[in-house]
Amino acid sequence: MSGAEAPLIAGAEHIDPENPLLDEDDAAVSVVKARDGDADAAAAPGLFVWLLTLSAGISGLLFGYDTGVISATLVSVGTSLSGRALTSLDKSVVTSATALAALLVSPTSSALADALGRRRVILLAAALFVAGALAQAAARTVAAMVLGRAVVGAAVGAASFVVPLYIAELAPAAHRGRLVTVNVVFITLGQVVAYAAGWALTGRTGTGGADDTGNWRLLVGLGAAPAVVQAVLVGFMPETPRWLVKEGRAEEARAALGKVVGGGAGGGAREADALLREIEREVREEDEAARLRRRSPKSRLRWMDTWDELFAVRRNRRALAIACLLQGLQQLCGFNSLMYFSATIFTMLGFTSPTLTSMTVAATNFVFTVIALLIIDRVGRRRVLLYSIPFMVVGLLLAAYGFSIVDIPSSSGDDGTPAAGGGGDDKRGAGVILFSIMIYVAAYAMGLGNVPWMQSELFALGVRSLGSGVATATNWGANFVVGLTFLPLMEVLTPPWTFGLYALVCAGGVGCSQAQGVGGAAVPGPACIVDSPTSETVQPQTAKASEGEDPMGSSLACSQVDKRRKEIPRPGNG
Numbered sequence: 001m002s003g004a005e006a007p008l009i010a011g012a013e014h015i016d017p018e019n020p021l022l023d024e025d026d027a028a029v030s031v032v033k034a035r036d037g038d039a040d041a042a043a044a045p046g047l048f049v050w051l052l053t054l055s056a057g058i059s060g061l062l063f064g065y066d067t068g069v070i071s072a073t074l075v076s077v078g079t080s081l082s083g084r085a086l087t088s089l090d091k092s093v094v095t096s097a098t099a100l101a102a103l104l105v106s107p108t109s110s111a112l113a114d115a116l117g118r119r120r121v122i123l124l125a126a127a128l129f130v131a132g133a134l135a136q137a138a139a140r141t142v143a144a145m146v147l148g149r150a151v152v153g154a155a156v157g158a159a160s161f162v163v164p165l166y167i168a169e170l171a172p173a174a175h176r177g178r179l180v181t182v183n184v185v186f187i188t189l190g191q192v193v194a195y196a197a198g199w200a201l202t203g204r205t206g207t208g209g210a211d212d213t214g215n216w217r218l219l220v221g222l223g224a225a226p227a228v229v230q231a232v233l234v235g236f237m238p239e240t241p242r243w244l245v246k247e248g249r250a251e252e253a254r255a256a257l258g259k260v261v262g263g264g265a266g267g268g269a270r271e272a273d274a275l276l277r278e279i280e281r282e283v284r285e286e287d288e289a290a291r292l293r294r295r296s297p298k299s300r301l302r303w304m305d306t307w308d309e310l311f312a313v314r315r316n317r318r319a320l321a322i323a324c325l326l327q328g329l330q331q332l333c334g335f336n337s338l339m340y341f342s343a344t345i346f347t348m349l350g351f352t353s354p355t356l357t358s359m360t361v362a363a364t365n366f367v368f369t370v371i372a373l374l375i376i377d378r379v380g381r382r383r384v385l386l387y388s389i390p391f392m393v394v395g396l397l398l399a400a401y402g403f404s405i406v407d408i409p410s411s412s413g414d415d416g417t418p419a420a421g422g423g424g425d426d427k428r429g430a431g432v433i434l435f436s437i438m439i440y441v442a443a444y445a446m447g448l449g450n451v452p453w454m455q456s457e458l459f460a461l462g463v464r465s466l467g468s469g470v471a472t473a474t475n476w477g478a479n480f481v482v483g484l485t486f487l488p489l490m491e492v493l494t495p496p497w498t499f500g501l502y503a504l505v506c507a508g509g510v511g512c513s514q515a516q517g518v519g520g521a522a523v524p525g526p527a528c529i530v531d532s533p534t535s536e537t538v539q540p541q542t543a544k545a546s547e548g549e550d551p552m553g554s555s556l557a558c559s560q561v562d563k564r565r566k567e568i569p570r571p572g573n574g
């Protein structure tokens with residue numbers, strides 16, 4: 001298999017030799033060395049692939065911008081909404097409306113992505129980004145602002161699920177991790193831009209200032225511009241070949257594949273044909289397996305079948321469990337409490353420019369996501385993830401220690417947040433906290449911040465959209481919980497214990513991941529997401545085909561393993 005061929009058919013060259021994906025039940029595959037240079041042979045993504053990644057990635061920028069911008073907005077709206085100062089309840093509702101809408105929309109948009117295609121959902125999300133930005137900018141009441149935030153949330157929910165899926169289904173496998181991470185880089189860049197714009201536009205007041213100049217309207221309205229640009233660019237991009245094949249539009253799929261491989265070093269129609277055949281075979285096999293599983297195909301709705309398939313097939317269930325585990329962990333580790341409230345924390349600690357200090361958090365997140373981007377396909381998802389989480393635990397424990405030695409006033413501000421004051425006198429404690437937060441953020445950005453977004457690799461094509469949608473909803477559900485509980489936890493549990501709790505969640509997450517087989521050898525399909533890329537490929541020796549257990553095969557990163565397994569004849573399946 002040529003490097004250029006490998007990508008879209010599944011990425012078997014990315015199997016970690018230490019984790020050969022041997023299924024103890026199936027004993028189906030063994031890993032052997034690919035021919036020398038196979039990884040290098042996977043041509044660098046061409047200009048076209050970069051262009052489509054960047055066009056789709058604008059959603060990431062908006063995701064980051066719109067989630068990051070709320071912190072500066074809340075402290076600068078003054079009395080311009082409903083003619084009064086925001087209460088703490090207003091602030092909570094305005095903030096959580098986004099996550100809540102995203103939570104509700106992500107599984108719904110998975111049905112749309114199957115019915116209308118991935119590209120159309122990106123366009124729909126772009127339209128919602130524009131509408132939400134304008135609605136916020138025009139808001140005169142708190143309720144109107146909540147509505148605007150909810151529309152933006154719907155856009156973020158749809159985009160956060162569909163963009164990684166779109167990129168993963170079009171990207172060459174050898175570079176898939178990197179290209180999906182580009183989207184996360186955009187998210188983190190959007191957050192940096194939001195902080196910087198917030199600082200520049202809203203009077204540089206940090207927390208507590210009130211800006212009635214209306215600059216905050218510009219701040220929230222700015223989100224409309226990139227969305228318009230994106231709609232134009234994505235208008236020229238193709239639909240993913242896998243979706244097209246599933247819809248019986250093989251010629252369009254061939255054209256899309258031609259553009260993708262044509263831009264790489266080994267381009268050409270022959271490769272596009274070979275890839276198309278592979279995808280067609282994959283789709284046929286999935287359809288056949290799904291048909292066999294359904295007892296009365298005509299009596300049931302398609303989306304119900306997909307739900308059935310997701311939960312009834314053991315392999316899909318495990319893929320879902322791992323995707324949800326990683327997405328839940330990404331949020332429950334508490335990272336976004338820093339994103340949303342770091343200015344509050346730094347005020348508490350007496351930093352003179354809390355907004356600027358928070359910007360260093362966003363910037364660290366961005367810089368280390370870029371580093372992850374550079375190494376992810378070389379080092380591998382599993383290693384990056386499992387090696388980075390312990391550093392997060394260390395950072396959190398150190399932060400907990402830092403909080404325990406600073407003198408933080410126990411009284412609350414009138415908005416329910418811990419008051420600023422004496423803690424700032426303890427420079428050493430504040431320094432320890434800032435340093436430990438940087439360690440934590442850097443480690444998060446390297447692993448948990450981006451690997452869960454490679455979720456689509458876990459799922460077989462038939463359940464990929466739904467599985468990704470459900471996992472994305474888990475992400476937003478957990479995001480919602482963290483956003484809502486952080487300040488009360490700081491108040492009730494105290495800061496050291498709050499950070500200690502996040503450390504416990506991270507440590508527990510590692511344990512659960514191991515138990516679920518993340519990166520381990522026991523789970524062939526799902527484990528692939530965290531398998532490290534090397535010049536390895538998989539060849540079958542024997543396979544015990546288990547129809548009930550593994551009827552579908554082929555997730556993106558793993559489908560070569562699965563595909564080869566499926567080559568073993570099954571009863572009634574040729």
Ligand SMILES: O[C@H]1[C@H](O)[C@@H](O)[C@H](O)[C@@H](O)[C@H]1O
Pocket residue numbers: 184187188191330336339365448449450453479
């Ligand atoms: O991957 C992103 C990224 O890590 C962001 O910085 C974070 O705010 C999001 O919640 C997460 O999904």
